[in-house]
Amino acid sequence: MLFNKRVTDNQKNTSIVNASGYVALADMPGSIGKVVDINTTAAFTSATISIPYNESDLRGASENDLKMYYINESDHSIKFLDVQGVDTANNIVWGRTNHFSTYGIVSYSSYMGTWNSGSNPTVPEYTYGDKINIKAVVYNTGDAAFSSNFDVYFYEGDPDAGGNYIGSATITGGISKGGGKTAVLYGYTVTSSAVDIYVKVDPLNSIAEKSESNNKAYKTLSIGPQNFDSDGDGLTDYDETNGMRTAFGIIKTDPNNRDMDGDGLTDMEEMGNRYANYYYMVSYPTLSNSDGDGLEDISEVIGGTNPLNADSDNDSLSDGIDDDPFTPYQPESETGVLVIGKQIVLGAVFGESGLEGGSLNYLVGEDSYSTYYLIGWVGFSLIPGVGAVADARDAAQAIINGDPVGAVMNAMGAIPGPGDSVKASSGVALFVSKLGGDTKWITRVGKELARTILKYTPDSVTTPILKAIYGNTDVVRLMNRGALASDLRKITERGIHLKDVMHITRVGDDFIPILYKGFNHFKGRHIIGTIDVGKRGTTLFPMKDQVVWYGKTYPGKSSMTETEVLKLIDEALETQLREWSTEFKKITVVFPTEKYGIKEINIWISQKEGIQTVFPLKGTEVFRWFNGKWNPTI
Structure with a gap:
């Protein structure tokens, strides 16, 4: 259990949810697995948070070593509350805060031990494939000046032992006695962090020299792992090999593989921004699905969900199955079976006369605004009687069990004779007019009619009823794009108002x-x-x-x-x-x-x-x- 203190507004505006889906926090060094997310719309100046722990989860950590932390999502840093303590008698860690966030408990020494074992990020100066210029100064140590042009050849490795020729430069106008000139090899491609670069002066013996023995020299081009990036992913070989410090632990990757987990994001893209002493880390570069929610990291990074949290909105629905992973799920309240049955029968019996302003509204009251009242009314207009009126509970239960047409037919059984589509659509239009343009209620009316009555009516009947609910313009607009009334019914059955539809895409028999x-x-x-x-x-x-x-x-x-x-x-x-x-x-x-x-x-x-x-x-x-x-x- 988690307690909040001194919140100055109504605490019902405060939500506290289990955030164990934030796997990067639950699994970081020293974590005992307790992670909670707290949000509030209430105004407050101070709050005391208490998070319980089980001694069986400590894994050898001392109770007095436990600390409460929160994560700063803007830079992925872990912060420890300044005022906090441990109640070992009641197995609670408490802390005072002036803001809410995602909180958890760690063994402080274990966490800091891992943190201190890492090193500050390094920045690559060169990477595989970079182009650099190599300069070699050639001196005339002979007894006289000369004016002839001559070449200087460059090699990777000793040319007299199979070294690889990489290019040449020409020095023009010779060199004065005791002087020197610079030969430049432009655009050399860097392929490793250390290589011996050799030069040979006048390899074709185009000029006469006092000595031919001093025309070869070399120097090791050494960039060093802290300055070189072998795989071109933006991380130095040193950091990848020795481990990169993050708020969630130390991460090691392969310096010769720019996308170690093959998810389409380079290792650097997954490690994120470099700060002075740690990496931000967007997702684990060693896992293509960092949080195990069934979504590839690249989809989450581009789509905007958190690849380190299997439940980005903390509504207990994994991002992989959550149809809106950015907004916590709020289930609609269920209407009771007895109430549904009552409203269906009232609609069937009283119809238009039971609406507000009707002669019998005093007998129906607020039930006249119910979607199920309309179902009963319209059902009477469209479906012939098939026997005695069933128990209202049976009709309602049939709807809940997915047999809506049976429910309506049972409810309508005692009402003689079917109506026609004109009468039905007129009744729907009258009912909708009583809703005062309330889009939410109109959408609900359309949804319930679509999943009950309209599921069994031909397009010739469905079309005017849809127009009565949603208006002529949007129905015609979508039909002009190839949709039939039955197609639009399927869309409205999902709880969608047709005015909200911008485009429809045909897939098989659906849109x-x-x-x-x-x-x-x-x-x-x-x-x-x-x-x-x-x-x-x-x-x-x-x-x-x-x-x-x-x-x-x-x-x-x-x-x-x-x-x-x-x-x-x-x-x-x-x-x-x-x-x-x-x-x-x-x-x-x-x-x-x-x-x-x-x-x-x-x-x-x-x-x-x-x-x-x-x-x-x-x-x-x-x-x-x-x-x-x-x-x-x-």
């Missing part, structure tokens, strides 16, 4: 929508680059109009427009899916040949909201923002 809010997100994040400007790991679609961040123009360019982006999504999903899944999906699509310079894209599809985000992963025209510049992905 998957892109809502305006989803499109505006990935447009701002991955098309025009106005959302999260400068965020590490961001990729952009190569567009006709290029984006500029901090004076750096996005290198990727094509003839692509927003319309082409939508067409690319349509094409990608057409080959990957046959239906809109009832589970959250994150799909990587690899094109056989590049399209607009894009080889791979990632698409996140929510079972509730359709396509949430889309972003490019790789391609000759796809670049990733890191360390203040755009870096190639291929």
